[in-house]
Amino acid sequence: xxxxxxxxxxxxxxxxxxxxxxxxxxxxxxxxxxxxxxxxxxxxxxxxxxxxxxxxxxxxxxxxxxxxxxxxxxxxxxxxxxxxxxxxxxxxxxxxxxxxxxxxxxxxxxxxxxxxxxxxxxxxxxxxxxxxxxxxxxxxxxxxxxxxxxxxxxxxxxxxxxxxxxxxxxxxxxxxxxxxxxxxxxxxxxxxxxxxxxxxxxxxxxxxxxxxxxxxxxxxxxxxxxxxxxxxxxxxxxxxxxxxxxxxxxxxxxxxxxxxxxxxxx
Amino acid sequence: xxxxxxxxxxxxxxxxxxxxxxxxxxxxxxxxxxxxxxxxxxxxxxxxxxxxxxxxxxxxxxxxxxxxxxxxxxxxxxxxxxxxxxxxxxxxxxxxxxxxxxxxxxxxxxxxxxxxxxxxxxxxxxxxxxxxxxxxxxxxxxxxxxxxxxxxxxxxxxxxxxxxxxxxxxxxxxxxxxxxxxxxxxxxxxxxxxxxxxxxxxxxxxxxxxxxxxxxxxxxxxxxxxxxxxxxxxxxxxxxxxxxxxxxxxxxxxxxxxxxxxxxxxxxxxxxxxxxxxxxxxxxxxxxxxxxxxxxxxxxxxxxxx
Numbered sequence: 001x002x003x004x005x006x007x008x009x010x011x012x013x014x015x016x017x018x019x020x021x022x023x024x025x026x027x028x029x030x031x032x033x034x035x036x037x038x039x040x041x042x043x044x045x046x047x048x049x050x051x052x053x054x055x056x057x058x059x060x061x062x063x064x065x066x067x068x069x070x071x072x073x074x075x076x077x078x079x080x081x082x083x084x085x086x087x088x089x090x091x092x093x094x095x096x097x098x099x100x101x102x103x104x105x106x107x108x109x110x111x112x113x114x115x116x117x118x119x120x121x122x123x124x125x126x127x128x129x130x131x132x133x134x135x136x137x138x139x140x141x142x143x144x145x146x147x148x149x150x151x152x153x154x155x156x157x158x159x160x161x162x163x164x165x166x167x168x169x170x171x172x173x174x175x176x177x178x179x180x181x182x183x184x185x186x187x188x189x190x191x192x193x194x195x196x197x198x199x200x201x202x203x204x205x206x207x208x209x210x211x212x213x214x215x216x217x218x219x220x221x222x223x224x225x226x227x228x229x230x231x232x233x234x235x236x237x238x239x240x241x242x243x244x245x246x247x248x249x250x251x252x253x254x255x256x257x258x259x260x261x262x263x264x265x266x
Numbered sequence: 267x268x269x270x271x272x273x274x275x276x277x278x279x280x281x282x283x284x285x286x287x288x289x290x291x292x293x294x295x296x297x298x299x300x301x302x303x304x305x306x307x308x309x310x311x312x313x314x315x316x317x318x319x320x321x322x323x324x325x326x327x328x329x330x331x332x333x334x335x336x337x338x339x340x341x342x343x344x345x346x347x348x349x350x351x352x353x354x355x356x357x358x359x360x361x362x363x364x365x366x367x368x369x370x371x372x373x374x375x376x377x378x379x380x381x382x383x384x385x386x387x388x389x390x391x392x393x394x395x396x397x398x399x400x401x402x403x404x405x406x407x408x409x410x411x412x413x414x415x416x417x418x419x420x421x422x423x424x425x426x427x428x429x430x431x432x433x434x435x436x437x438x439x440x441x442x443x444x445x446x447x448x449x450x451x452x453x454x455x456x457x458x459x460x461x462x463x464x465x466x467x468x469x470x471x472x473x474x475x476x477x478x479x480x481x482x483x484x485x486x487x488x489x490x491x492x493x494x495x496x497x498x499x500x501x502x503x504x505x506x507x508x509x510x511x512x513x514x515x516x517x518x519x520x521x522x523x524x525x526x527x528x529x530x531x532x533x534x535x536x537x538x539x540x541x542x543x544x545x546x547x548x549x550x551x552x553x554x555x556x557x558x559x560x561x562x563x564x565x566x567x568x569x570x571x572x
Contacts, residue, residue, distance in 0.1 A: 007471050008381040010374070010484055017378030020371050024397045024451065027408035030418060034411065043416035083292040090288035097282045106293050110300045114509025114553060116526035117546045120533060121303035124310060124543070127320070147299035150292050208401045211511045211526075215533075225403050232407055232516055241411075244404045255399045259392055 028248065035241035042236055052242035062243060065227040069207055072138060072223060076145035077153070077203035083146070084153035084202075085195055089187075092161040110148040118148065119215035126216060136218045144216050145206045152205045153198035156262055160194025197262040204254050304550075311543035319537045329540035333548055350528070350545075357525040358552070360439065361507040364446040365454075365500050371447070372454035372499060377488075379455070380462035391459070398452035406516045409445045410436065413517075437519035445513040450506065454499040461495025501560045505553050525549055 035053070039046025056062050084107075091103050110118065126140045168190070172182040210225040217226060224247065231240055268276075311329050313321040331337075334354075336347040379390040397405065413419050415432040423429045435441050465488065473483040489496075511526035518524070523531070525545060532542030 007467060007474055010377060010480060013374035013377050016371060016374035020375040020451065020455075021393060023371075023448070024394075027412045027448070028397065028400065028405070031404070031408040031411060042411065079295075083295060087289040087292035090285040094281075094285065097285065099282075099286065103289055103293065106296055106301065107289075109296060112505075112553070112557065113300070113304065114505060114526070114549055116509045116511050116529055117304065117307070117550055118300055119511075120529060120542060120546050121307045122299065123533060124539070125303035125306050128306075143295065143299040147295050150296060154292075204399055208399075208403075210403050214511075215530075225401060228403055228407070229512065229516070232403075232410070236407075236410070240407065244401075244407060248400055248404060251400050252396060255396055256392075258399075259395065263388075 031241055032245045032248065034238060035245040037238050037241075040238065042238055042241070052238040053246070056239050056242045056246070059239070061222070061227060062224075065222045065224045068138065068221065069223040069225070072141050072145055073203050073206040075142050076149050076206045077199050079142075079146045080149035080202045081153045081157075081195060081199040084150050084198055085157050085191070087150070088154055088157040088161050092158055093164075093166055107154055108151050111151050115209075115211040118144075119212045122212065123215040130218075138221060140216050140218075141213060141221065141223075144212055145209065148209070148212065149202035149205050153202040156197035156201060157191065157194040160191055160197075164190050193261055197258055200254050200258045200261070204251060204258075207251075307543045307546050311540055311547055313540050315538045315540050317537075319533070319539060321539050326540065329538070329544040332541055333544050353523050353525060353528050354548070356439065356522070357508055360443055360446065360524065361504050361510075363443055364450060364507045365503045367443070367447040368451050368454035368503050369496065369500060372451055373458055373496070376455050376458035376462050376492075376495075379459050380465065387463075394452050394455050394459075398456070402449050403512055403516075405449050406445050406513050409441075409448050410516055413441055413444060436517065437521055439518075439522055441517040442510075442514045442522060442524070445517040446507050446510055449513060450503045453502040453506070457498040457502060458492060458495040461492040461498075465491055497560055497563050501556060504556055508552060508556075509549055 034042055036048050036050065037046055038049035038051065087103070087107055091100060091107075094100075122140070122144050126144075129140075130136050164187075168186050169182050172186050173179075177185065208225065209223075210229055213223050214226050214229065217223070222230070224243070228240060228243060231237070310321055312325055312327065314324040314326040314328070316322050331344070332347060332350075334347055334350060335344045336350075337344055375394075379387060379394070382390060411417055413435040415434065415436065419435070420429075420432040423433065435444070469487055469491070470483055473487045478486065509526050510524060511530070514522060514524040515527055515530075518527070520527070525548075529542050529545045529549070532538045532545065536542070
């Protein structure tokens with residue numbers, strides 16, 4: 001055999017992989033570049049300019065939608081992470097008990113159903129509740145987001161818990177620590193990276209949602225993605241590129257943080 | 267006095283009760299804002315449409331009949347609902363082709379990533395994760411800008427003189443396919459990579475030692491061993507592709523509808539909520555069939571890792 005024969009090599013695979021990475025990044029790259037286009041048309045280049053960022057910043061609808069996205073995202077992320085942490089504690093490091101399989105199925109259920117179906121289901125259900133209670137605030141959006149964020153928050157927390165053995169907690173109990181003290185002083189600090197990863201994941205998932213929000217929202221309750229969807233349907237302007245670019249930067253920042261937090265092993 | 271056994275039993279019962287209490291908030295939220303409402307959709311699919319949306323509480327199987335059939339307004343005969351059949355067929359076709367396209371691109375990519383040195387592997391993983399967590403709408407919008415008539419694809423084709431007029435890609439099935447393959451590609455790469463990372467290359471080496479060709483090693487050793495990842499990736503791509511809403515509504519331009527756009531239409535202008543509900547349940551049934559096939563296949567091809 002030739003001396004440079006590598007058992008790991010497969011002909012053409014590297015080329016396809018290179019194509020994949022280029023293809024994945026090229027459209028995003030173009031989108032970002034055109035956000036800095038001075039021309040008001042998105043098909044020609046008119047020089048570098050920040051004016052579309054400025055115009056997005058002065059657009060009250062954009063600011064409104066952004067604030068709403070953050071508001072819903074942070075409430076939903078915090079709630080779903082708390083609930084997911086509790087659920088993860090209840091479903092890991094234990095012998096099988098009645099209902100455990102049911103819990104796994106229930107917690108992962110939102111992942112199995114196409115978003116459109118959940119969206120429609122919530123549209124029907126919440127519109128009924130609206131009639132009965134008269135309440136039409138963002139509570140419905142928060143509830144929906146919390147529900148579909150739970151499985152995402154649950155994933156890293158459960159993974160972290162499963163890798164933690166019970167020795168330290170048992171030792172604490174042997175030294176007469178109360179269950180609450182054991183949890184606060186031992187379990188929680190060890191679990192913290194998982195919880196943080198879950199929180200960030202839940203926040204990104206909430207921030208990204210278009211479909212369910214589109215169906216659940218009442219008038220004037222646009223989030224940033226649903227506002228953008230409406231604008232894109234109406235025709236594209238460089239302002240959308242600018243908003244997308246800002247949004248993109250935020251996602252990249254969170255993902256980078258997530259990557260380091262969830263990789264941290266001790 | 268309680269015996270030791272009774273004490274242990276009581277402790278166990280307490281533990282199970284505490285575990286139910288701990289998981290109660292998560293279960294309740296999901297029941298209230300995800301699972302429960304699905305049952306209402308099922309009920310709605312058997313009701314009569316109301317005049318201004320919503321429903322009349324009157325049993326009717328019309329919605330289910332009209333998923334695939336339509337009643338002639340003159341002689342009441344039933345015939346195949348051509349529009350619905352076209353849309354269901356397009357959805358399944360596009361979801362399958364998207365799955366195959368992402369597999370064709372994703373498998374070599376995952377292989378490439380898994381065969382890098384341990385340090386650079388993390389970097390490649392990171393690079394695939396970024397688009398994965400970037401808003402799907404933004405990525406769809408990025409594709410829109412590339413493939414539209416004034417986009418760079420057409421600009422290059424025109425400049426090179428390959429075409430004399432812009433190729434209309436946008437608002438076609440091809441545009442939806444390109445968009446879906448683009449946005450779902452990381453969903454295919456990640457699970458295959460996870461399987462591939464565990465691949466024992468000593469088996470590959472053994473294959474070469476026994477004079478297998480590269481292609482044969484790929485087909486007979488690598489592929490069977492990473493099959494669980496391939497199946498998982500296919501499911502992860504197929505399900506959202508079948509129910510895709512954003513990509514077809516942005517790149518299909520409202521003309522090339524998929525199932526979710528048809529469902530939305532019934533809840534919006536169509537004002538036929540029972541039909542929309544029946545179509546939603548139809549999507550769920552297709553998804554469940556795919557999931558069942560997955561579970562059976564995964565069961566068969568698990569635990570073969572060296």
